[in-house]
Amino acid sequence: MELVSVASPLVWAAFLVFVLVMLALDLGVFHKQAHEVSFKEAATWSCVWISLALVFNGVIWTQFGSKLATEFLTGYLIEKTLSIDNIFVFVVIFGSLKVPAIHQHRVLFWGILGALVMRAAMIFAGVSMLERFHWLIYVFGAFLILTGIKLLWEKDGAKDPEKGLFLRTARKLIPSTPNYDGERFFSKVNGKWLATPLFMSLLLVEVTDVVFALDSIPAIFAVTRDPFIVFTSNIFAILGLRSLFFLLAGVMDRFAYLKVGLAGVLVFVGLKMALVDFIKVPAALSLLVIALILGSSIGVSLWVSRKPKEQGLV
DSSP: OOOOOSSOHHHHHHHHHHHHHHHHHIIIIITSSOOOOOHHHHHHHHHHHHHHHHHHHHHHHHHHOHHHHHHHHHHHHHHHHHTHHHHHHHHHHHHHTTOOHHHHHHHHHHHHHHHHHHHHHHHHHHHHHHHHOTTHHHHHHHHHHHHHHHHHHSOSSOOOGGGSHHHHHHHHHSOBOSSOOTTOSEEEETTEEEEOHHHHHHHHHHHHHHHHHHHHHHHHHTTOOOHHHHHHHHHHHHHTHHHHHHHHGGGGGGOTTHHHHHHHHHHHHHHHHHTTTTOOOOHHHHHHHHHHHHHHHHHHHHHHHHHHHHHHHO
């Protein structure tokens, strides 16, 4: 079945060229020399990626209308927020494998590059399946509702990847060394190429993204079915994930109630999908509800995290 998209093949090609150019500038110019990413640099790049997403949203508004622009912005907000869960896990991965701060950007760069390819495949497969089998919308909706409820009951903290089945299996299948070799993913030891812990951390980053994409991609299907809007909103959010990681990694403990907000978003979009044939929720209303849920959870988190400090000053 042919997938219908608002964008022409030329627009698709232009967007892909833009992504490749930005990635080339990122790694080949701004991060040509390995260095530890500072808070200021992370904040600057976060502003750059968010600004580019908003400019692109403006282009969609002028070229395709307000409805699709609202759908893009809603999808971007959903993906951007749900990707914060990735950051929790990335912190654990880098800490467990003792990845030097100077090489963490390299791992995230290649990890996110792989994520772009895998997410594209998952998006097109998902859109195609929904076009063929409408009843899957109810399955996706129920899955998101259950995921949101489960998120509320999960204990804080991610499991140590060193004790996980995936990493143990990977080390059995891929000859590896426990020693780092600078920024290399593979090192030659006694004439044999062995994977370094940096490569193992890259594998874990890739697997983490696939797992979280199982939540975020169906969530965006609740907003729009247009492959171009789903793809571009996803990609813009993912492109800014590295800078967001370096911006928030040290202050994640201040967002204690963010998980409640994420769970609320998942339940809301799950209900929206499950009831799509009975209740039509306008894109603008969806954006407003999601923004209120996330804004409230972030606001409460910051307010609660400040209280001990304020009490200590009394």
